[in-house]
Amino acid sequence: MSDFLIYKILLVVGVFTVTLVVAMYATYGERKVAAFLQDRIGPNRAGPFGIFQPLADGLKFFMKEEIIPSVSNKFLFILGPSIAMITALMAGVLIPWGNTLIINGAQYSLQITDINIGILYVFGVVSIGVYGIMIGGWASNNKYSLLGAIRASAQMISYELAMGISIIALIMMTGTLSLGEIVNQQAGGDWNFWNVVYQPLGFLIFIVCAFAECNRAPFDLPECETELVGGYHTEYSSMKLGFYMFAEYINMFISSAVLSTLYFGGYNFPFMNDLGLSHNVITILGTVFLFAKIFFFIFFFMWVRWTLPRFRYDQLMNLGWRVLLPLSIVNLLGTALVLLWIDK
């Protein structure tokens, strides 16, 4: 029992650390990708190729003066970034980071816990995440912040619907809500493809909604600089601002992980069972592959951010309600019909 506990604690701490480090280096990656896409070099002063830039940024964030506006609601002002950060970190619990490791005959799963409603948990945590933005924006007592918060909430609700329905189509196919099982169903074998092959439309809807849920460009209206100064974090400074930024990058990391888990086979990779390697080696390779997929999606997020201009707010709502929602319902019905037809 205590062995089990120690292993779980190690896993939790490991996932926590990896999430934070990835989020940290995502900020560096964002700047580098942005620079490269714009024919620049990007940060290259702190250490070789600027790899210590995130540390320098973090240090700067901690050293900055912490300003809490006197007209703000102090408790809620501090609560906002905390909620944003906590909810962002909570979702990583359910991602299957790898298959099982066999050490001394005992199996150790690389997923912290696999509850039978895994997707709902991730979904719930994401939907709570918007409170961080809303509370922070409202507590700042600033018009721009309030508008940013309001935009964030409306955007989240609109896109959660389409996202949820696109996931339901996937769930109908897999017949389970547990992320671990969904990944195992996509394990390599004959004619057993990743879910994206069966659900291309669902994947498209999901990734567009993921962009909107993460408040990433082209849907970054809650913090759009040209209209709202800084959006919901206009009044924030120091590490509280850092938390908001960090939460955004963690969200990006988690949505990339969920995307690769649901649609791209998670830790599975092609021909994994034909290589004749031992179980542990394949598990470790699988984790490496999972991270490769995640990094690709993070890169994709950045790539799109530095390509597409921001949507107008009415366009955003139009896309959410009049395009993505009907499309996802069509996808749902289509999947249901196909499943019925196969059953017969």
Next chain:
Amino acid sequence: MESLSNRSKVVSNKEMTFLERIYLPAVLSGIAITIKHLFRRKATVSYPEVKREFSKIWRGHHVLKRDDKGAERCTACGLCAVACPAEAITMTAAERKKGEENLYREEKYASVYEINMLRCIFCGLCEEACPKEAIFLTDRLVYTDFARDGFIYGKDKLVEKVDERIDVTVRQTPAVLEFKKHKQLSHNK
């Protein structure tokens, strides 16, 4: 009105086709363009290590030249101040005393000569206007500062040192000298 160049496009507000309305083809072509830039040669010049080459006739920080014997050429005629479109130049004239012949070339000289580098637009009209070949623009940069006072350059910064002469021969090509002979064309613009 009829277009002369035939390059203008007529803006139409036509209905978008289906392909345009679903955005995806446009999005895909967009990200294809940006990914190409990922592999392009980078335009950045890492400044303190690599310095971008200056143009030969770069117009920067002014210099007040001395003649061959080391005497200041400027006679405080004020033509540069008149020519200056930004009103950046001021000066006070003074009479040369006995025994100062090695310092100033002619009987009149500028006891104070100030250029406000915040006003200066580095157009080079002062250089063009000068009848005495005294003021030139050089390829040196005007450094940044925190206060405005630091940008009013007096004679201490403008007059070249006797032992560190500044070469301005690239700016004194025969064509320029020829042009300067017909002063009535230039500084009274």
Next chain:
Amino acid sequence: MTLYLFYFLSFLAVLSALMVVFSKNPVHSVLYLIITFFCIFGHYLLMNAQFVAFVHIIVYAGAIMVLFLYVLMLLNLNSESEPHKNNTLKFVAVISGCLLMVVLVAALRGTDDMMLQDNGSQVGYVKNLGKVMLTDFLLPFEITSILLLAAMVGAVMIGKKSSNTTTPR
């Protein structure tokens, strides 16, 4: 352990529910209501009803309360701008509140024998819940969906009407 957790959650739920009513600032009310929802979420988890628990969080805390908060933030209500209510209105409010209380108590009085005995059961799991919903309780389930549809159509009608009057085309 579970019992203490139950008491703690119940205490917190009742306390925050009271704070919903008593707090002056409507936005604070909504935030307290969210805390109440989280306590109820905890209760569902204690009853091993994971599906209901998370759907509760997604729907109520994640969507409906966000909408509430959205509307309240837009209205920017505060104690100064609150319209003064007359006494008849307050009286009616108290009476209807008491009636609701009576209905609730009456409805919950007969639930003693419906108590779930086995706490480790899998009744709350998605599969079992889905089976029960689409076999034994099919009629109420479908009626609920019709009710929701009616509400949605009504909302659309109201929305359409106002847009017609403001921007005639």
